[in-house]
Amino acid sequence: MISEKEFVHLIAKEVGIDHAIELDEVLRGKTEGTAELMSKIYTDAQSTIIKEWIKQLVQDSFDKKRSLQFYKKCLEKELTPENREELNRLNEKSEIHEFEKLYHSLESLKLKEQLHPIGRLIFDEEKWGKFENIQLYIQELKGKKVNIPLSEMMEKDLDEIKNLRIMNGLRSIDSRLEDVTIIQKLKFDEVEGAIFKLKAHYPYWDEDLQKQATKQVSVHLEESEQSQLNQTFEQSEMMTNIFAVSPKLGQKFQQTVKEAQEKMLVNRIDEVKKELEKQHVDYLLPEIMQTIEQHLVNEKTNCETMDDKQKILQELENTPESSKLLAGIKKELAHKKIKHTGGEVLLWVKKFLTTNEKDQEKDYQFIVNKIEKILEEQIKRTAGKNDKEISQFFVELNWALDKIADEMKETVIQVRKI
Numbered sequence: 001m002i003s004e005k006e007f008v009h010l011i012a013k014e015v016g017i018d019h020a021i022e023l024d025e026v027l028r029g030k031t032e033g034t035a036e037l038m039s040k041i042y043t044d045a046q047s048t049i050i051k052e053w054i055k056q057l058v059q060d061s062f063d064k065k066r067s068l069q070f071y072k073k074c075l076e077k078e079l080t081p082e083n084r085e086e087l088n089r090l091n092e093k094s095e096i097h098e099f100e101k102l103y104h105s106l107e108s109l110k111l112k113e114q115l116h117p118i119g120r121l122i123f124d125e126e127k128w129g130k131f132e133n134i135q136l137y138i139q140e141l142k143g144k145k146v147n148i149p150l151s152e153m154m155e156k157d158l159d160e161i162k163n164l165r166i167m168n169g170l171r172s173i174d175s176r177l178e179d180v181t182i183i184q185k186l187k188f189d190e191v192e193g194a195i196f197k198l199k200a201h202y203p204y205w206d207e208d209l210q211k212q213a214t215k216q217v218s219v220h221l222e223e224s225e226q227s228q229l230n231q232t233f234e235q236s237e238m239m240t241n242i243f244a245v246s247p248k249l250g251q252k253f254q255q256t257v258k259e260a261q262e263k264m265l266v267n268r269i270d271e272v273k274k275e276l277e278k279q280h281v282d283y284l285l286p287e288i289m290q291t292i293e294q295h296l297v298n299e300k301t302n303c304e305t306m307d308d309k310q311k312i313l314q315e316l317e318n319t320p321e322s323s324k325l326l327a328g329i330k331k332e333l334a335h336k337k338i339k340h341t342g343g344e345v346l347l348w349v350k351k352f353l354t355t356n357e358k359d360q361e362k363d364y365q366f367i368v369n370k371i372e373k374i375l376e377e378q379i380k381r382t383a384g385k386n387d388k389e390i391s392q393f394f395v396e397l398n399w400a401l402d403k404i405a406d407e408m409k410e411t412v413i414q415v416r417k418i
């Protein structure tokens with residue numbers, strides 16, 4: 001980390017020797033820091049590193065009154081005379097409508113953001129939280145008129161205001177999601193997709209709002225699915241953070257997660273297959289029926305009418321061993337690595353020719369239901385278990401982050417362990 005002495009040297013270069021000497025006396029405890037001195041250094045400094053350090057110094061050593069003076073002085077030079085007058089009238093006893101008047105008179109988003117720390121100092125946490133979320137809600141409506149006065153919106157609970165933002169966000173990514181009943185019918189992958197879109201559209205949403213949005217969209221899911229959902233987004237956020245620290249580590253993490261997920265997927269598929277075979281469920285039936293249908297089309301075999309189908313069935317009954325049709329289908333199945341015996345192929349072709357579309361859909365739905373049930377049981381059994389490869393990677397990652405932290409001691413960047 002950069003020492004106070006080094007900061008004083010930087011300020012002497014960027015702001016001036018006189019202000020650096022004054023600040024040095026403040027740091028030594030010889031004099032008390034003033035809003036004038038701190039704001040002068042803050043506004044005249046060119047580097048972000050000095051600006052952020054001064055703000056931290058103010059936060060640590062100034063009371064609320066002096067902090068308010070500091071932020072007002074930092075902002076006033078950038079305002080028009082009329083706005084400056086309104087700013088100077090703001091104090092700890094100001095009402096929210098007075099603050100709003102100045103807020104909306106500023107055209108620049110940057111100036112509005114500079115008003116935020118002033119608002120936090122003037123109003124209590126709940127009142128400021130409401131005001132901030134109301135302004136963000138208006139901004140997220142993207143030009144749609146809001147006829148509700150601020151005073152009326154301020155009467156709502158903070159959670160209610162946040163809920164308005166969440167519902168507007170959901171509408172913006174999919175108009176159907178305005179209906180709560182539709183949200184409650186979303187499947188796991190649809191919920192996952194909706195949350196990913198929300199995160200992409202509104203990356204500035206705070207952690208609390210993101211959690212509330214996730215809960216609102218996923219509350220109807222099974223506990224195991226919610227756990228899986230949280231793990232997915234934790235990994236995604238972790239990957240972003242690691243890439244920010246080190247692209248090389250980020251790539252390694254990405255590859256580790258991918259390999260672990262692929263291994264888990266293969267194991268899960270094998271388990272499902274074994275369980276389906278154990279229950280004598282012909283899970284390859286849809287693929288087999290499609291193969292038979294495609295072969296008949298390729299061979300231009302006419303089987304549209306019942307008479308056509310009866311003719312094919314009769315030929316199969318009379319000469320199953322010499323049937324070119326069966327031989328061709330067997331070849332196609334072998335190419336797709338679908339195990340079979342001669343008798344099984346004959347039965348499958350007969351089933352294809354004698355089963356109507358409605359009964360076929362029932363057969364397929366039966367298989368789907370079986371697979372879904374087996375998967376649900378698997379998820380319940382594996383919920384909360386960490387993959388060994390990912391766990392080992394985190395050990396290596398923390399070791400690597402320690403090394404990076406040691407190498408960056410002379411900078412202001414701090415590396416947080418995971």
